[in-house]
Amino acid sequence: MSTQAAARQGAARGAENKRKRVVKRVRRDGEWKRVVKINRWRTCARRATAPVAPAPVVTPPAPAPEPRPEPEDPSIPRLGVKAEEWSYTLSRPEVPAGEVIVELNNMGEDPHNLNLQLQDGSGPEASIPVTGPSGQSKARFALPAGTYRMWCSLDEHETKGMSATLVVAAG
Numbered sequence: 001m002s003t004q005a006a007a008r009q010g011a012a013r014g015a016e017n018k019r020k021r022v023v024k025r026v027r028r029d030g031e032w033k034r035v036v037k038i039n040r041w042r043t044c045a046r047r048a049t050a051p052v053a054p055a056p057v058v059t060p061p062a063p064a065p066e067p068r069p070e071p072e073d074p075s076i077p078r079l080g081v082k083a084e085e086w087s088y089t090l091s092r093p094e095v096p097a098g099e100v101i102v103e104l105n106n107m108g109e110d111p112h113n114l115n116l117q118l119q120d121g122s123g124p125e126a127s128i129p130v131t132g133p134s135g136q137s138k139a140r141f142a143l144p145a146g147t148y149r150m151w152c153s154l155d156e157h158e159t160k161g162m163s164a165t166l167v168v169a170a171g
């Protein structure tokens with residue numbers, strides 16, 4: 001079969017299956033070789049109807065859920081502590097023994113923290129971490145009855161006046 005015949009036959013077959021069979025004779029390393037290539041049969045019509053791959057739908061990752069504040073039991077007594085330079089102001093001088101929610105409100109211009117411990121130093125220290133200006137931090141403590149010392153542990157804040165006394169009364 002001649003090269004032309006093969007090409008014709010290939011073209012005919014290509015028309016059926018949308019492939020074009022190309023037969024070439026090439027000289028390689030001094031020898032003639034028969035090379036058959038199968039090409040995709042491309043036409044404008046085919047291109048027009050070629051399915052367009054849909055753009056991948058990019059779903060933005062769902063935002064991490066905000067940590068929801070633990071619902072507070074309204075029966076738990078609360079103590080507000082206003083911090084500023086250089087003092088603490090307590091919303092009440094006394095709370096009942098047991099669970100208490102302590103809220104540190106920094107109304108000053110510097111960061112402050114809050115620490116409390118039985119005045120005789122017998123119990124553990126409870127603390128609310130450093131809170132920036134206009135910040136508010138809350139913590140829930142279980143306080144046995146006694147008289148507590150409250151202080152800010154940042155450099156010299158206590159000696160400048162950031163200390164207070166809290167009475168935790170036996171129920």
Ligand SMILES: [Cu+2]
Pocket residue numbers: 111112113152153154157162
């Ligand atoms: Cu302070």
